[in-house]
Structures are given as C-alpha cells and as structure tokens.
Amino acid sequence: xxxxxxxxxxxxxxxxxxxxxxxxxxxxxxxxxxxxxxxxxxxxxxxxxxxxxxxxxxxxxxxxxxxxxxxxxxxxxxxxxxxxxxxxxxxxxxxxxxxxxxxxxxxxxxxxxxxxxxxxxxxxxxxxxxxxxxxxxxxxxxxxxxxxxxxxxxxxxxxxxxxxxxxxxxxxxxxxxxxxxxxxxxxxxxxxxxxxxxxxxxxxxxxxxxxxxxxxxxxxxxxxxxxxxxxxxxxxxxxxxxxxxxxxxxxxxxxxxxxxxxxxxxxxxxxxxxxxxxxxxxxxxxxxxxxxxxxxxxxxxxxxxxxxxxxxxxxxxxxxxxxxxxxxxxxxxxxxxxxxxxxxxxxxxxxxxxxxxxxxxxxxxxxxxxxxxxxxxxxxxxxxxxxxxxxxxxxxxx
Amino acid sequence: xxxxxxxxxxxxxxxxxxxxxxxxxxxxxxxxxxxxxxxxxxxxxxxxxxxxxxxxxxxxxxxxxxxxxxxxxxxxxxxxxxxxxxxxxxxxxxxxxxxxxxxxxxxxxxxxxxxxxxxxxxxxxxxxxxxxxxxxxxxxxxxxxxxxxxxxxxxxxxxxxxxxxxxxxxxxxxxxxxxxxxxxxxxxxxxxxxxxxxxxxxxxxxxxxxxxxxxxxxxxxxxxxxxxxxxxxxxxxxxxxxxxxxxxxxxxxxxxxxxxxxxxxxxxxxxxxxxxxxxxxxxxxxxxxxxxxxxxxxxxxxxxxxxxxxxxxxxxxxxxxxxxxxxxxxxxxxxxxxxxxxxxxxxxxxxxxxxxxxxxxxxxxxxxxxxxxxxxxxxxxxxxxxxxxxxxxxxxxx
DNA sequence: GCCGTTTTGTAGTGTGACTAGACAAAATGC
DNA sequence: GCATTTTGTCTAGTCACACTACAAAACGGC
Numbered sequence: 001x002x003x004x005x006x007x008x009x010x011x012x013x014x015x016x017x018x019x020x021x022x023x024x025x026x027x028x029x030x031x032x033x034x035x036x037x038x039x040x041x042x043x044x045x046x047x048x049x050x051x052x053x054x055x056x057x058x059x060x061x062x063x064x065x066x067x068x069x070x071x072x073x074x075x076x077x078x079x080x081x082x083x084x085x086x087x088x089x090x091x092x093x094x095x096x097x098x099x100x101x102x103x104x105x106x107x108x109x110x111x112x113x114x115x116x117x118x119x120x121x122x123x124x125x126x127x128x129x130x131x132x133x134x135x136x137x138x139x140x141x142x143x144x145x146x147x148x149x150x151x152x153x154x155x156x157x158x159x160x161x162x163x164x165x166x167x168x169x170x171x172x173x174x175x176x177x178x179x180x181x182x183x184x185x186x187x188x189x190x191x192x193x194x195x196x197x198x199x200x201x202x203x204x205x206x207x208x209x210x211x212x213x214x215x216x217x218x219x220x221x222x223x224x225x226x227x228x229x230x231x232x233x234x235x236x237x238x239x240x241x242x243x244x245x246x247x248x249x250x251x252x253x254x255x256x257x258x259x260x261x262x263x264x265x266x267x268x269x270x271x272x273x274x275x276x277x278x279x280x281x282x283x284x285x286x287x288x289x290x291x292x293x294x295x296x297x298x299x300x301x302x303x304x305x306x307x308x309x310x311x312x313x314x315x316x317x318x319x320x321x322x323x324x325x326x327x328x329x330x331x332x333x334x335x336x337x338x339x340x341x342x343x344x345x346x347x348x349x350x351x352x353x354x355x356x357x358x359x360x361x362x363x364x365x366x367x368x369x370x371x372x373x374x375x376x377x378x379x380x381x382x383x384x385x386x387x388x389x390x391x392x393x394x395x396x397x398x
Numbered sequence: 399x400x401x402x403x404x405x406x407x408x409x410x411x412x413x414x415x416x417x418x419x420x421x422x423x424x425x426x427x428x429x430x431x432x433x434x435x436x437x438x439x440x441x442x443x444x445x446x447x448x449x450x451x452x453x454x455x456x457x458x459x460x461x462x463x464x465x466x467x468x469x470x471x472x473x474x475x476x477x478x479x480x481x482x483x484x485x486x487x488x489x490x491x492x493x494x495x496x497x498x499x500x501x502x503x504x505x506x507x508x509x510x511x512x513x514x515x516x517x518x519x520x521x522x523x524x525x526x527x528x529x530x531x532x533x534x535x536x537x538x539x540x541x542x543x544x545x546x547x548x549x550x551x552x553x554x555x556x557x558x559x560x561x562x563x564x565x566x567x568x569x570x571x572x573x574x575x576x577x578x579x580x581x582x583x584x585x586x587x588x589x590x591x592x593x594x595x596x597x598x599x600x601x602x603x604x605x606x607x608x609x610x611x612x613x614x615x616x617x618x619x620x621x622x623x624x625x626x627x628x629x630x631x632x633x634x635x636x637x638x639x640x641x642x643x644x645x646x647x648x649x650x651x652x653x654x655x656x657x658x659x660x661x662x663x664x665x666x667x668x669x670x671x672x673x674x675x676x677x678x679x680x681x682x683x684x685x686x687x688x689x690x691x692x693x694x695x696x697x698x699x700x701x702x703x704x705x706x707x708x709x710x711x712x713x714x715x716x717x718x719x720x721x722x723x724x725x726x727x728x729x730x731x732x733x734x735x736x737x738x739x740x741x742x743x744x745x746x747x748x749x750x751x752x753x754x755x756x757x758x759x760x761x762x763x764x765x766x767x768x769x770x771x772x773x774x775x776x777x778x779x780x781x782x783x784x785x786x787x788x789x790x791x792x793x794x795x796x
Numbered sequence: 797g798c799c800g801t802t803t804t805g806t807a808g809t810g811t812g813a814c815t816a817g818a819c820a821a822a823a824t825g826c
Numbered sequence: 827g828c829a830t831t832t833t834g835t836c837t838a839g840t841c842a843c844a845c846t847a848c849a850a851a852a853c854g855g856c
Contacts (some may be wrong), residue, residue, distance in 0.1 A: 073832025239723025471803025
C-alpha cells in the first residue's frame with residue numbers, strides 16, 4: 001500500500017527534513033564527525049548513521065577514517081563534503097566576465113576570465129556566458145575526476161528580482177529589465193539562480209569568512225557604488241519583491257549630491273571611490289593600488305576627504321545599527337581600506353549616532369574572502385537548493 | 399518501551415509541530431472550518447480531525463455546528479478559538495497604567511485603567527501593576543465563565559531586551575536598566591513577556607488590522623518620540639540582542655536638532671508631535687483633538703510645519719523602502735494624521751528618494767486597531783508561546 | 797420526494813522517520 | 827591487560843502522518 005509521509009505542508013520553508021539538516025552541516029563544516037552531527041542536531045546515533053550513509057550514496061559526502069586523536073573512547077567517523085559536486089558561478093562586470101567552478105566543500109576548482117575593453121550589451125553577455133560555461137563544463141568532463149555540476153549562480157551588480165530572475169536595473173552594466181535567468185536556462189541544461197553581488201558576498205562571508213557563525217549580519221560593499229546585504233536570524237532579508245537591502249541609497253544628509261540612482265544626499269553620493277582616486281591623483285586603479293596609495297601617501301587633502309567619507313559611513317552604520325542591531329558589520333571593497341584609514345574616527349562617529357544598547361557586542365570586520373567571495377556566495381545559491389532537497393539532486397535516484 | 403519522537407532538534411524554532419500549526423490557524427482566523435485547515439496545511443482530513451479534537455480537549459478551541467451554506471457537499475465543521483483562554487496586557491505610560499484581559503480570539507474581555515498625575519518610579523510601577531492584575535484576575539475568576547489566564551504581556555515604550563526582560567531605557571518613563579520581567583514574575587504566578595510598544599502595535603496590525611495578511615511590514619508609531627516595528631517574511635526583526643527596529647533614531651538630515659536620545663538630525667528630531675501642538679496653539683491634547691485641529695484649522699504656519707515634517711517622514715520612509723522593500727507600511731499615532739494632512743506630498747517625497755523597484759506594490763496604510771492595538775500585540779506574545787507548545791498550556795494535561 | 801453528485805467526517809491499515817536499549821568495537825590510562 | 831569511555835550497529839517499538847474505504851450531509855434536477 002502506498003504512503004507518502006509529507007509531514008509539514010510543503011509551501012513553507014520551515015519543514016526541513018533531517019537529511020537536509022545533516023547535509024547542511026556537512027556543507028557548512030566541510031568536514032565533521034558523526035558524533036558532532038549527533039550533538040548539534042540532537043538526533044540519535046542510529047539515525048545519523050542512516051542519514052550519513054544515505055548522503056554518501058547520493059554522492060554528496062565521503063566517509064573518512066577516524067582522524068581524531070587524544071580523546072578517550074572509540075573515535076567517531078569523519079564525514080566530508082564531496083569535492084566532485086560542483087556549482088558554476090558567473091560574474092559579469094563592466095570590464096570582465098568571470099566564471100568559476102566551486103566545489104561543495106567551498107574550494108574553487110576552475111576559473112575562467114574574459115576581459116572586455118568596452119561595455120557589452122545584454123545579448124553579447126548571454127552569448128559569452130554560455131560559451132565560457134560550455135568550455136568549462138567540457139574541460140571538467142574531460143578531466144579524470146568525475147565531476148557533477150548541479151547548477152549555475154549568476155552574480156549581478158544591480159537590483160534583481162530573485163524569484164523571476166529578471167535584472168531590474170544594473171546601472172554600471174547599463175542593463176535594465178533583462179530576463180537573464182530565463183535566457184540562460186534556455187541555453188544551458190542546468191538550474192540557474194540569480195542574485196545581487198553584495199547579498200552573495202554577505203552570504204559567503206557568513207559561510208566561510210569574517211562573519212562565520214554570526215546570524216545577524218549587515219554587509220556593505222563599495223565598488224563604484226555601494227551595495228548591501230543583510231541577514232537577520234540567519235536568513236536573508238529579501239523583502240516583498242526581493243529588492244531589499246539597498247543600503248547605499250539611504251539618505252543621511254541634507255546635501256544635494258546625487259548617487260548613481262539619482263537620489264540626493266545618500267551614502268553612495270557621499271562615499272565615492274572615484275573621489276578617492278581623484279584626490280590621490282589616480283585613475284582606474286585596482287583596489288590594491290588604491291589601498292596602498294590611500295594608507296601610505298597621506299596628504300592633508302586625502303585625509304580630509306577620507307574623514308568626510310568616514311563620517312558619512314559612520315552615520316550610515318549607526319543608522320543600520322539602530323535599525324538592525326546586528327552582531328557583525330562587514331565592510332568590503334574599498335570600504336575595507338577606507339575603514340582602515342582611521343578606524344577610531346569611524347567608531348567615534350558611529351558611537352555618536354547610535355543608541356548605546358545597539359552597539360553592545362556589535363563587531364565591525366573587513367571582508368576576508370576577497371576575490372572569491374561572490375563566487376562562493378553564488379555557489380551557495382545552488383547548494384542551498386540542493387541541500388533543501390538532496391534526493392532530487394543526488395546520484396542514485398532512489 | 400518508552401519513546402519520545404522529537405524529530406527536529408529543539409533549539410531551532412523551525413520544527414513546528416502540526417498541532418501548533420493548526421492552533422495558529424484557529425487563532426489567526428478566529429473561526430475556520432476543518433476543510434480550510436486541510437487545504438491550507440495540506441494535512442489529510444483524518445489528521446486534521448485528530449488534531450482539532452485534541453485542541454478542543456486541551457481547551458483552546460470549540461467545534462461549532464456547520465454554519466456554511468449554499469455549497470454542494472457535506473458542510474465542514476467549524477472550529478473557533480476559545481473565548482475563555484486569556485492573556486493579560488499591561489501598559490505603563492507616563493500618565494496612566496492600563497491593564498486589559500484579551501481572549502484567544504482577539505476580543506477584549508476586561509479593561510482597567512489607573513491615572514497618574516505625576517510620573518511614578520519603577521518601584522511603585524511594579525506595585526501598581528501587581529495590584530491591578532490581582533484585582534482583574536479576582537474579578538475574572540468570580541465571573542460565571544471559567545476563564546483560564548495563561549500569561550502576561552507587558553508593553554514598554556522604550557528599548558527592552560526581550561530575552562532578559564530588562565528595560566534598557568524608556569526615556570519618557572525615565573526608566574533605565576529595570577528588570578521588570580523578573581520583578582513581576584516573582585509576584586505573579588504566570589509567565590511574563592515584555593516587548594516594545596511599537597513592535598507590539600505592528601504585531602497586532604498584522605494579526606487583525608491594517609497589515610492583515612502581509613508578511614513584510616514596516617510600522618512607525620508616533621507618540622512623543624517615534625517608535626518602529628519591522629516584520630520580514632512574517633517574523634519579527636529582533637537583531638542580535640533584541641534592540642532592532644529603532645527607526646526613529648535614523649539620521650536623515652545634516653541638521654543639529656537632537657532627538658530624545660540625543661542624536662542629531664534624526665527622524666524623531668524632525669518630526670515632533672510637540673511642535674504640531676505648539677503651532678496650533680495647543681498643549682497636552684489627545685490625538686483626537688490634535689487631529690481635528692491639524693486637519694481642520696489649516697494656517698500657513700501649520701501647513702509649513704506639517705509639510706516640513708512630512709518631508710522628513712517621506713525621506714525616512716524612502717530609506718526604509720530601500721532597506722526593507724516592504725509590502726505594507728503602517729503609520730500609527732500622530733503620524734496617522736500627519737500623513738492624512740497631505741498624502742500626495744508625502745508620496746511625492748517618497749518617490750523622489752526611493753529606488754523605483756522597491757515602491758512597486760508597496761502600500762501605505764494608517765493603523766486600524768487604535769487603542770487596543772498594543773494590548774492585542776501583548777496578548778500575542780503570550781498566545782504565540784502557547785501556540786508553540788499547546789500541550790504545555792492546555793487543560794487536560796495528557 | 798427520490799436519486800445522482802459533491803464534499804466532508806470517520807475508521808482501519810500501513811509506513812517512514814525517528815528513539816531507546818543492548819551489545820560490539822576502538823580508543824585511552826593506569 | 828583491564829577498566830573506562832565513546833562510538834558504531836542492530837533490533838524493536840512508537841508516533842505522526844497518509845491512504846482507502848465507506849457513511850453522512852448538503853445541493854440540484856426531475
């Protein structure tokens with residue numbers, strides 16, 4: 001007699017199966033022991049044994065011999081995330097297109113980069129993406145390891161509706177109303193996910209970087225503009241249509257300078273990477289060069305500008321602290337070295353504008369993952385889908 | 399042989415039992431049919447039958463005869479939230495203390511109010527609370543109906559840490575570092591919960607008021623200061639220590655006027671109820687009187703002030719729209735009629751400062767629940783605890 | 797008023813996801 | 827070498843469901 005035990009109603013994300021939970025733990029820890037899984041989840045040893053072998057069968061995990069030492073008792077068996085399960089990240093930017101293959105254990109397996117002299121249109125962008133992806137896939141399939149590629153995560157520097165996969169506005173790429181997910185899905189035989197670059201950076205820093213272990217995180221990423229990502233209680237702040245966490249467009253001053261979206265007095269209008277380049281006599285330099293110049297060639301003019309920008313960043317941070325009461329604030333991109341230029345001044349400004357209670361225990365960090373952060377976040381889009389339904393994406397379909 | 403099936407690990411709020419889910423539905427709808435429960439939850443009829451009878455046994459629900467008409471098929475049995483299950487709300491304010499008994503179906507059963515001529519200290523406040531609660535409880539127990547009082551929800555106009563139950567700072571009451579929950583727990587034989595007034599107002603409006611059915615809500619409440627409440631994806635924004643959603647202290651201007659927490663240029667510093675009273679030649683009037691005066695006695699001076707305030711409110715709203723991309727924005731307290739003074743102007747300001755995408759589909763409402771809103775929210779604190787573990791709070795303990 | 801249709805309540809049976817308990821296995825420490 | 831500790835494995839039991847009948851209660855057409 002048939003039976004399909006579907007306990008919680010499927011519409012809600014709440015009813016997570018234990019298989020998902022355990023796979024999530026393996027993925028998050030890269031390597032973990034069975035007994036650790038027991039104590040974290042509260043599941044019994046027998047259940048954990050069953051779940052782990054199921055995940056090994058599905059090709060997501062490997063059981064390693066016991067590696068632990070110096071502890072009484074029978075050593076617990078190790079479980080590792082498979083290095084053969086992959087997601088592909090696709091990152092289009094103004095002057096390049098970068099495609100990486102990220103393994104289920106977070107390592108970068110392959111990386112491909114296409115440089116552009118001039119901005120490309122949406123049509124060419126899709127063509128190039130498909131081309132690079134196909135190359136990468138062919139390369140991976142030709143290798144000795146038997147990789148399984150489960151999906152594609154696209155990193156977009158702009159506002160995107162993650163449920164429809166449409167890029168609403170990407171000011172720097174000059175894209176708008178661009179249904180990138182559907183166009184890619186038509187030409188690549190894999191599920192495609194699309195998200196904002198800052199939100200992915202935040203996700204990655206929470207998984208493996210500066211905000212590891214934190215659940216309430218605010219992330220600000222300075223490139224040309226300022227992007228934001230927010231996770232509260234471990235889940236991403238998406239809002240009604242998925243456009244939430246546009247932190248750069250927060251108006252904090254009465255001034256009339258406008259930002260890239262035409263709004264006056266915002267954080268993005270006041271804290272500009274271009275202005276830092278100009279005051280240092282530079283143009284189109286890398287983050288590394290700009291950091292070097294800013295921190296080591298201090299002039300009265302550069303100090304005044306950096307202070308002015310730090311004040312704006314501090315006010316914005318205080319606002320965000322009052323609004324979110326975060327555990328960790330992560331500063332990435334050029335905000336990283338703007339912060340380092342004068343941390344103390346920044347903290348003084350924050351302190352002046354925030355309610356004392358919300359600053360208690362709040363930590364400010366700069367990003368740790370650097371160049372791979374967005375790619376890891378994009379892989380996470382795919383892997384979180386896989387983790388939510390392991391049987392669907394596993395090898396031996398039951 | 400004993401067995402205790404605890405499927406998901408208990409640390410997470412995720413693993414909600416079906417009993418909780420169904421009780422939550424009954425509570426949220428006040429009245430619902432079994433078949434509606436089936437279609438909403440996806441549970442089978444047999445399971446729903448079992449769960450409903452269990453909840454009736456526990457004293458949380460009543461089965462009513464089928465009331466539906468004009469539909470083919472056997473009519474489904476109705477289920478109603480019990481009117482005998484109560485929570486008590488306690489609301490201390492500068493010039494009064496209000497205690498209400500709220501039933502599980504959201505109705506107000508009893509209400510008691512103590513007026514003060516001058517602000518009282520924390521010691522007297524606790525004494526008065528205990529006294530009024532005891533009176534109310536005695537009154538209820540003496541009545542014909544056999545009420546069951548399950549807990550107390552305290553509404554505090556200030557920053558409180560909901561996990562420790564300590565009032566960190568309540569500027570208007572001039573309380574600080576006041577462990578109100580523990581002091582009440584010692585003297586009242588019931589679980590006590592404490593939360594911020596605006597967050598409770600938001601909760602109530604989402605359950606029964608202007609934001610009913612919405613999951614992503616931003617709420618702003620103007621009394622003397624401006625309090626905020628935020629729910630994203632149906633859950634409250636609490637932040638790391640529970641101090642999140644202090645929306646009034648968001649700095650939006652370069653000005654130097656300070657708010658009640660001493661921060662310059664904030665929403666609360668720019669949008670002040672006192673200023674409205676002054677420009678209208680009033681003092682210490684009720685919201686109703688102020689509304690009447692503002693909307694019907696328009697002078698050049700009052701119009702100029704209201705516009706200035708509306709501009710600040712509009713900028714703050716745009717910031718919050720960019721940050722949260724809410725589905726519904728609720729304006730309560732004096733913001734309600736400030737908004738009504740010139741809605742169009744407000745919306746123009748918002749439009750100018752927000753990214754177009756985040757305003758799509760965003761609705762602005764004024765609060766609907768009025769005077770009972772906070773009390774209903776406070777009862778919700780208790781009831782949500784009850785819903786999370788019905789067997790613990792039910793009558794016939796199994 | 798009878799009868800087919802539709803929808804719901806009820807009862808019995810089965811199953812999958814767990815737990816608990818017993819025992820074996822693998823480490824440490826004296 | 828033996829007691830102690832911790833873990834893996836196996837078996838039996840439990841609970842929250844789903845599924846399948848079948849009965850009950852409404853409607854509509856004749």
